[in-house]
Amino acid sequence: MSDQLRAAARSRAEGPAAPYDALLLLSFGGPEGPEDVVPFLENVTRGRGIPRERLEEVGQHYFGFGGVSPINAQNRALLDALRKDFAEHGLDLPVYWGNRNWAPYLTDVMREMAADGRRRIAVLATSAYASYSGCRQYRENLADALAALVEEGVEPPRVDKLRHYFNHPGFLDPMIEGVVAALGGLPEDVRDGAHLAFTTHSIPTAAADTSGPVEDHTGGGEGGAYVKQHLDAARVIADEVAVRTGLAHPWQLVYQSRSGAPHIPWLEPDICDHLEALHAEGAPAVVMVPIGFVSDHMEVLYDLDTEATAKAAELGLPVARSATVGADPAFAGAVRELVLERAAKERGEAAEECWVGTLGQSHDLCAAGCCPGRTPRPAAAGADSPYA
Ligand SMILES: CC1=C(CCC(=O)O)c2cc3nc(cc4[nH]c(cc5[nH]c(cc1n2)c(C)c5CCC(=O)O)c(CCC(=O)O)c4C)C(CCC(=O)O)=C3C
Numbered sequence: 001m002s003d004q005l006r007a008a009a010r011s012r013a014e015g016p017a018a019p020y021d022a023l024l025l026l027s028f029g030g031p032e033g034p035e036d037v038v039p040f041l042e043n044v045t046r047g048r049g050i051p052r053e054r055l056e057e058v059g060q061h062y063f064g065f066g067g068v069s070p071i072n073a074q075n076r077a078l079l080d081a082l083r084k085d086f087a088e089h090g091l092d093l094p095v096y097w098g099n100r101n102w103a104p105y106l107t108d109v110m111r112e113m114a115a116d117g118r119r120r121i122a123v124l125a126t127s128a129y130a131s132y133s134g135c136r137q138y139r140e141n142l143a144d145a146l147a148a149l150v151e152e153g154v155e156p157p158r159v160d161k162l163r164h165y166f167n168h169p170g171f172l173d174p175m176i177e178g179v180v181a182a183l184g185g186l187p188e189d190v191r192d193g194a195h196l197a198f199t200t201h202s203i204p205t206a207a208a209d210t211s212g213p214v215e216d217h218t219g220g221g222e223g224g225a226y227v228k229q230h231l232d233a234a235r236v237i238a239d240e241v242a243v244r245t246g247l248a249h250p251w252q253l254v255y256q257s258r259s260g261a262p263h264i265p266w267l268e269p270d271i272c273d274h275l276e277a278l279h280a281e282g283a284p285a286v287v288m289v290p291i292g293f294v295s296d297h298m299e300v301l302y303d304l305d306t307e308a309t310a311k312a313a314e315l316g317l318p319v320a321r322s323a324t325v326g327a328d329p330a331f332a333g334a335v336r337e338l339v340l341e342r343a344a345k346e347r348g349e350a351a352e353e354c355w356v357g358t359l360g361q362s363h364d365l366c367a368a369g370c371c372p373g374r375t376p377r378p379a380a381a382g383a384d385s386p387y388a
């Protein structure tokens, strides 16, 4: 009997997600009250050289929201959406949730999964693009969690990280809808001339240059896979919005939420400087499109909805901010497709590719040297993983 036949039989017997027996939603985490803010920021910035003043400033963003980050509520809503979508599609796959920087902590959830008998886990990170912060750092966190289990004498489950989904239609469709809706919410006299400002997290240009697989690395701050992937997603959204509205809105990729020391170059321009420049050249309105983020967390609610929106008001420039995917059913469906696609491949079956834009389907397994950190550390779920 061919391997292909055997795999198909196994999928029928064990379910379409086989060999996976669980999905783990892996996210950033955030404080749930004022007393959590400082320890959370210490978790995030341990050993990362963020200036004290920047930390105090960011702490104020959280205190301004009662010390509660919106990110955990967003992830709970996504968990519900995933469970609902899986149930509706007859996919019997338990979904767990763990974070890098706050409870429920990844290591605790991994221990719980092992105790529940989960042996082969598909991992969805709440970051759609390649970069150290958005990919390898999560893989290092997975390695740390597996190491903790080994230390405790627990057999570590196998973890596979699902591919980057920046160019998956289920990630882009809700944002296309969102931009069309945001344009519709602008005053009629400025709507047609509105610019689209696609925005994402700034990262050090050195990290951008070495983002993605080694063959995508660039020099001189040109941006590597991180910038390329964002440009690809932005172009798909802008083109589709043009089809939907019948107007080609001018667009640009810009950055936000810079931290780090001022003498270290980070990706620019900043969204606030961009709003100023657009205003100076006579743009009548701007839609800020947070393509770099999966949900309405603090980077979106503070840096865009509070800070950049205040900047625009000061300039007298009408702005709107379009929706992130959050718990949109289309995104939940995309996650299901990503799990089933990878499961099929792991069974040795052919899986249909699903992507839009020009870059093609992202790799399943990060090769050695992908998105390196400043100091080499063990990372799971990649070709250089010390785990099975
Ligand atoms: C690429 C990227 C994403 C997108 C991909 C992804 O989502 O993973 C992201 C997401 C997020 N970043 C977040 C929060 C923070 N990020 C910080 C610091 C940093 N982020 C960086 C990069 C990214 N960050 C970098 C290079 C630093 C410098 C320090 C370092 O090199 O590690 C700091 C320290 C203070 C500051 O300087 O801002 C905080 C508090 C939250 C939670 C929000 C909430 O609570 O709702 C989320 C989702």
Ligand SMILES: [Fe+2]
Residues within 6 Å of the ligand: 201
């Ligand atoms: Fe961040």
